[in-house]
Amino acid sequence: MELLCLEMDTNIRARPDPNLLCDDRVLQSLLTIEERFLPQYSYFKGVQKDIQPFMRRMVATWMLEVCEEQKCEEEVFPLAMNYLDRFLAVVPTKKCNLQLLGAVCMFLASKLKETRPLTAEKLCIYTDNSIKPQELLEWELVVLGKLKWNLAAVTPNDFIEHIVRRLPLPEDKLALIRKHVQTFIALCATDFRFAMYPPSMIATGSVGAAICGLQLDSADQSQWGDSLTDLLAKITNTEVDVLKECQEQIERVLVSSLREGRQQQQQQQQTQRGPSGKGLDELDQSSTPTDVRDVNL
């Protein structure tokens, strides 16, 4: 018998499983256990002496870029950030080791979630060889120990389908909404202010922000409007006020991120095109839209 391998570079995916997505118990279980995987402390006040919030953002942005370049599954980056935050909540870490930690966290998250995980070598190259594969493997053990081997953390991404399915949304917009929600979740993961929020709240807020941002709620304002938030809040048992605040916070972060992105583009356009080569093509866009509908996916 001859086995033919028809696998391409694309991963074959299972169809959405109605047993998982249409059963309320799954969502309830996720909501019950999600708190177990939150970092225990706001670690910049206490545990960490050398690391500042902006450094977390630097390493997070780098990790996101690596995940994108390597076309990782969407949940790899948020999961890796969950590991990073949980580790930093208990272990005082020097800033020169922060990138190593970020690489280890991606390594673990990728192994947990992907059929073809990132390799140690690849990750080391992304640190510009400032760490060695051997160090990565050693620190993998250290991180695993500190996380008590609890790697199957609940991420905001776990909630997306559960939430989206419970909303009266036009079928043809679902894919677009999912994309936006995933983007917002990734954005939240780069921002420390969201690190202590339960994943369900980030997911719910992101769905709310995506729907509002795409103005899918404007067709029937009277029906959506406030009631969108009410409905969302009900799905994940979040308090309406808290959820509203979370959604607004996400929107603010989005706006400031877009603005900073634009400023940086202008700066870079003024200076040069540099020898770095990579990533410069997107700098050609004359301006970053502030309306999320204009963000071209």
Added chain:
Amino acid sequence: MCRTMATHKRILSTLRNGPTRRNLFGPVDREQLQVEYQASIRKDLEEASHRWGFDFISDKPLESSDFQWEGVPGTKVPLLYRSCMFDLEQVESQRAAEVKVSPKRGKVAPPHNEKENIPLSPQRCALRLVNFEKTPEKRENTGLKRKQTNLTDFYQAKRRVVGMPRKSGE
């Protein structure tokens, strides 16, 4: 996947400075890192010894133990829990790789293999440990047989389960 890349890149372009491949916070203090690693692993091992009442270094039960330990012949241990179960081909490749190891640590010549996640394979981890003097829970001889699984196994190396087929497409 790449679906959201465009948005990400725009929204999160704030800190983007040049290529993704970059060193963020300067050089790593390797010696310090090694010291911290050894200390951390040792501490984990001590905690495990304490918890399980078992000295994992000498592979013997502690006297003051809440557990009663009992030796089990290796053949009775389920395959999954046996350490270093390579098939012959793998053993061969391990030996081959071993020869390539230069005395300097960290210079492990990766066995050339197309497999994506080869750095995680037990051969290399085992090699690495053998080369370390200080690794406290080291398993000296990465032999084929073992009498009993012990917890240190989990502190050493992830190992591939026997007979696990290669990933298709690799």
